Amino acid sequence: MSDAKILDAKIPEGPVQDKWTSHKFNMKLVNPANKRKHTVIVVGTGLAGASAAASLGELGYNVLNFCIQDSPRRAHSVAAQGGINAAKNYQNDGDSVYRLFYDTVKGGDFRAREANVHRLAEVSTSIIDQCAAQGVPFAREYGGTLANRSFGGAQVSRTFYARGQTGQQLLLGAYGALMRQVEAGSVKLFPRREMLDLVKVDDLARGIICRNLVSGELERYAADAVLLCTGGYSTVFYLSTNAVNCNATAAWRCYKRGAYFANPCFTQIHPTCIPRMGETQSKLTLMSESLRNDGRVWVPLKKGDDRKPSDIPENERDYYLETKYPAFGNLVPRDIASRSAKEVCDEGRGVGPTGYAVYLDFGDAINRLGKEAIRQRYGNLFSMYHEITGDDPYETPMMIYPAPHYTMGGLWVDYNLMTTVDGLFALGEANFSDHGSNRLGASALMQGLSDGYFVIPYTLGNYIASTSMKAVDTDAPEFDQVEKEVQEYIDNLMSMDGDKTADEYHRQLGNIMIDKVGMSRDTEGLNWALEEIPKIREEFWKNLRIPGDAKDYNKELEKAGRVADFLELGELMARDALERNESCGGHFRVESQDEEGEAKRDDENYCHAAAWRYLGLGDTPELVKEPLHYENVIPSTRSYK
Amino acid sequence: MKINLKIWRQSGPDAPGRLVDYSIDGIDQSQSFLEMLDTLNEKIIKDGGEPVAFESDCREGICGNCGLVINGVAHGEKGACTTCEVRMRSFQDGDTVTIEPFRAKAFPIIKDLVINRSAFDRIMAKGGYVAVNTGSAQDANLLPVHKDAAEAAMDSAACIGCGACVAACPNASASLFVGAKISQYTWLPQGQVERSTRALGMVKQMDAEGFGDCSNHAECEAACPKEISIANISRMRREYTKALFAEQGS
Numbered sequence: 052m053s054d055a056k057i058l059d060a061k062i063p064e065g066p067v068q069d070k071w072t073s074h075k076f077n078m079k080l081v082n083p084a085n086k087r088k089h090t091v092i093v094v095g096t097g098l099a100g101a102s103a104a105a106s107l108g109e110l111g112y113n114v115l116n117f118c119i120q121d122s123p124r125r126a127h128s129v130a131a132q133g134g135i136n137a138a139k140n141y142q143n144d145g146d147s148v149y150r151l152f153y154d155t156v157k158g159g160d161f162r163a164r165e166a167n168v169h170r171l172a173e174v175s176t177s178i179i180d181q182c183a184a185q186g187v188p189f190a191r192e193y194g195g196t197l198a199n200r201s202f203g204g205a206q207v208s209r210t211f212y213a214r215g216q217t218g219q220q221l222l223l224g225a226y227g228a229l230m231r232q233v234e235a236g237s238v239k240l241f242p243r244r245e246m247l248d249l250v251k252v253d254d255l256a257r258g259i260i261c262r263n264l265v266s267g268e269l270e271r272y273a274a275d276a277v278l279l280c281t282g283g284y285s286t287v288f289y290l291s292t293n294a295v296n297c298n299a300t301a302a303w304r305c306y307k308r309g310a311y312f313a314n315p316c317f318t319q320i321h322p323t324c325i326p327r328m329g330e331t332q333s334k335l336t337l338m339s340e341s342l343r344n345d346g347r348v349w350v351p352l353k354k355g356d357d358r359k360p361s362d363i364p365e366n367e368r369d370y371y372l373e374t375k376y377p378a379f380g381n382l383v384p385r386d387i388a389s390r391s392a393k394e395v396c397d398e399g400r401g402v403g404p405t406g407y408a409v410y411l412d413f414g415d416a417i418n419r420l421g422k423e424a425i426r427q428r429y430g431n432l433f434s435m436y437h438e439i440t441g442d443d444p445y446e447t448p449m450m451i452y453p454a455p456h457y458t459m460g461g462l463w464v465d466y467n468l469m470t471t472v473d474g475l476f477a478l479g480e481a482n483f484s485d486h487g488s489n490r491l492g493a494s495a496l497m498q499g500l501s502d503g504y505f506v507i508p509y510t511l512g513n514y515i516a517s518t519s520m521k522a523v524d525t526d527a528p529e530f531d532q533v534e535k536e537v538q539e540y541i542d543n544l545m546s547m548d549g550d551k552t553a554d555e556y557h558r559q560l561g562n563i564m565i566d567k568v569g570m571s572r573d574t575e576g577l578n579w580a581l582e583e584i585p586k587i588r589e590e591f592w593k594n595l596r597i598p599g600d601a602k603d604y605n606k607e608l609e610k611a612g613r614v615a616d617f618l619e620l621g622e623l624m625a626r627d628a629l630e631r632n633e634s635c636g637g638h639f640r641v642e643s644q645d646e647e648g649e650a651k652r653d654d655e656n657y658c659h660a661a662a663w664r665y666l667g668l669g670d671t672p673e674l675v676k677e678p679l680h681y682e683n684v685i686p687s688t689r690s691y692k
Numbered sequence: 693m694k695i696n697l698k699i700w701r702q703s704g705p706d707a708p709g710r711l712v713d714y715s716i717d718g719i720d721q722s723q724s725f726l727e728m729l730d731t732l733n734e735k736i737i738k739d740g741g742e743p744v745a746f747e748s749d750c751r752e753g754i755c756g757n758c759g760l761v762i763n764g765v766a767h768g769e770k771g772a773c774t775t776c777e778v779r780m781r782s783f784q785d786g787d788t789v790t791i792e793p794f795r796a797k798a799f800p801i802i803k804d805l806v807i808n809r810s811a812f813d814r815i816m817a818k819g820g821y822v823a824v825n826t827g828s829a830q831d832a833n834l835l836p837v838h839k840d841a842a843e844a845a846m847d848s849a850a851c852i853g854c855g856a857c858v859a860a861c862p863n864a865s866a867s868l869f870v871g872a873k874i875s876q877y878t879w880l881p882q883g884q885v886e887r888s889t890r891a892l893g894m895v896k897q898m899d900a901e902g903f904g905d906c907s908n909h910a911e912c913e914a915a916c917p918k919e920i921s922i923a924n925i926s927r928m929r930r931e932y933t934k935a936l937f938a939e940q941g942s
């Protein structure tokens with residue numbers, strides 16, 4: 052561990068409430084007239100990327116903004132449904148910045164950095180103001196004020212929403228701000244580009260290599276800083292609720308250039324998704340968590356009971372959440388609901404064609420409240436379910452099963468959102484900083500916009516103002532070198548002429564990941580995964596088939612590059628999960644549970660962020676720890692009994 | 693079940709294109725339409741061919757990335773859904789299905805079923821927003837918005853920018869897309885200041901991109917996966933005319 056960089060989170064001094072305020076004052080500013088001389092690369096146009104690019108453009112920086120889709124408006128953030136949290140306390144129900152801070156630290160099961168979380172809670176209120184001013188059509192009360200709902204078991208109503216399309220509307224707001232800067236000339240857009248590598252000059256991040264996804268040509272871009280806003284990596288599991296093009300490639304290539312990857316094993320598996328129905332399925336659809344408010348979760352008491360649900364009498368059903376967690380019942384937190392579903396299915400009591408599904412039954416609610424009331428509450432969701440599965444949930448119970456949904460892990464960043472590579476920043480789901488080992492519902496949108504609108508405009512300025520760097524353009528030898536490496540990599544991928552497709556390898560990896568590195572993890576399974584994944588990787592690099600030409604629009608080449616990275620990231624996730632021999636948040640180690648089978652956290656040994664440092668392909672990466680200190684929220688055990 | 697396909701293949705923007713026949717067996721009712729195409733592509737690759745290029749991302753009807761003309765109808769005959777939401781359940785064993793890209797002069801083909809819709813971004817750049825810099829907003833509740841107005845704005849804002857309206861329109865007009873954005877802001881107090889410049893800027897850019905005029909066929913409304921009403925187009929016309937007069941008068 053000797054030559055490893057010390058992980059200095061650069062947390063400002065002072066009480067947690069004052070840190071951000073005093074830090075903002077202490078940071079250096081870039082002279083307004085000089086800003087346009089500084090080029091900033093923003094990779095990604097989701098909530099984090101679009102808000103950052105727009106805000107930096109407004110400040111006068113020269114921004115280059117990249118995304119893989121044909122338009123920035125299609126970034127995966129568009130799919131978020133439920134809402135966005137903010138400590139406005141408009142409902143007068145006892146919310147406050149401190150309470151949102153507290154809930155987030157506790158919800159993250161004491162594995163997030165207090166200072167970051169407090170800042171997030173502080174700026175949350177400005178996010179809502181900003182988005183409302185942009186004309187985001189948030190839900191309103193009759194008096195015209197903003198409406199709120201309580202989300203994901205929160206005890207206060209602090210979630211703002213725009214029907215079931217909150218992510219879409221927030222993204223269109225940020226996209227609008229971005230397009231305004233495009234029109235003003237401060238932001239230049241590069242859609243249909245995939246960042247494939249990072250270029251460092253004098254150890255500072257100074258540019259990127261992209262593949263133009265239409266022409267297939269490699270392109271170079273130089274800048275004074277690079278912002279990675281490239282989202283999460285749930286698609287490492289192949290089947291997830293994420294959009295099919297979500298990937299880890301940009302973050303992974305930066306990891307290989309010296310950015311540490313923190314807590315890769317912290318993933319969130321969402322309990323209420325439509326189960327997998329067949330071999331060729333390409334993604335899993337999230338059903339709103341709100342369904343658990345009225346639906347009752349059950350499986351047959353007997354193993355292998357394949358009667359129709361309506362033929363199974365009441366006394367032969369196991370409402371396992373209600374029995375195990377009488378206080379919270381069907382409303383237990385996401386990780387507990389997910390794990391319990393897996394347990395009963397592993398016991399052989401799962402339902403549906405694959406045996407990996409549980410019932411979510413609205414029969415009682417319909418009897419109690421009437422079909423109409425249920426239709427009003429969940430009409431849209433019921434018809435969506437009907438459409439996808441062909442089953443009518445008014446007549447027969449829904450079937451649900453957990454699905455990978457969000458990744459709390461990501462590139463390690465300090466308080467300023469800078470990675471261990473100077474000049475390389477990570478924002479949004481791509482970083483690891485705010486959610487610890489479990490993210491609360493409606494907090495990802497908040498974090499993406501906080502990072503982009505309100506944090507990076509300050510911390511980036513400070514970096515630029517306090518770093519001396521030489522002028523660099525894309526003719527620099529460093530660009531030649533990295534581009535050459537990328538070209539060789541692509542040539543290798545194209546050259547195999549094997550007989551399996553990238554998707555086949557992806558599915559193979561996904562099966563291992565969900566089985567051994569999914570909802571519950573144990574030493575044996577993780578060790579097995581650590582042996583199997585490299586074998587698949589080896590075969591991949593011998594037997595992959597990519598049709599067509601690299602210098603052309605080529606989806607198979609795109610996919611192959613992403614799968615190649617997942618085949619490395621998956622291994623790191625297993626390694627991280629094995630190293631962390633405790634259960635916390637979304638990470639459940641079978642070896643670390645109490646007598647009642649509940650997760651047991653181990654603060655003595657694991658109260659740290661685990662950041663991994665790349666040492667070369669095939670070499671075991673080095674674990675570098677950032678110890679976490681809790682000065683305000685004292686670690687306690689979660690209990691939902 | 694077995695499905696026969698006629699798919700538009702075109703190797704590049706300037707290459708000639710044609711419908712190519714395929715047939716694929718073993719398709720399951722539970723598959724989505726795009727999963728059927730995934731299965732076809734896997735088979736083509738194994739047979740040494742080049743897969744059909746098409747786009748998708750969210751695969752749940754919100755990103756607007758997918759968009760195919762299925763049997764002559766943008767996003768398929770079912771209506772009120774995107775291509776990725778079409779399920780194979782709605783087809784029968786032995787059906788022949790024709791698949792083509794969204795066609796319009798302003799949406800040039802890149803390859804096979806993939807088109808270039810960047811014209812939409814350029815239209816949005818001309819005013820599809822409220823000009824407010826980060827950090828300059830007042831407390832959100834200081835600007836009340838009538839619930840009905842917020843709902844109406846949301847109805848228009850639901851547009852996913854897929855371009856089905858353009859593909860469905862005999863004139864390849866983008867009026868529903870542009871009308872929806874302009875309308876969203878007419879409902880909201882935030883949108884008032886730039887009301888005229890927005891209408892002028894967006895409509896002029898739409899024309900400059902080579903989209904056709906609207907002649908009230910209402911095919912766009914029928915094809916819209918988000919059921920956006922053509923009332924948005926009338927509102928756009930009013931806004932544009934008012935703005936023109938104001939511009940000329942000033």
Ligand SMILES: Cc1cc2nc3c(=O)[nH]c(=O)nc-3n(C[C@H](O)[C@H](O)[C@H](O)COP(=O)(O)OP(=O)(O)OC[C@H]3O[C@@H](n4cnc5c(N)ncnc54)[C@H](O)[C@@H]3O)c2cc1C
Nearest residue numbers: 095096097098099119128133134246282479480493495496
């Ligand atoms: C179905 C669903 C529902 C959700 N609902 C909620 C909710 O209600 N509330 C909530 O708070 N959170 C929710 N989330 C989580 C939340 O949506 C995401 O965490 C968040 O939107 C991520 O935003 P982002 O800006 O970090 O990344 P993304 O939105 O994923 O954007 C990533 C961007 O990076 C670009 N990119 C990626 N790789 C490259 C590359 N190599 N080169 C160039 N560009 C690249 C992409 O093109 C894209 O523009 C939900 C998630 C899902 C899947």
Ligand code: FES
Nearest residue numbers: 749751756758776
């Ligand atoms: S893939 Fe997103 S709308 Fe169809």
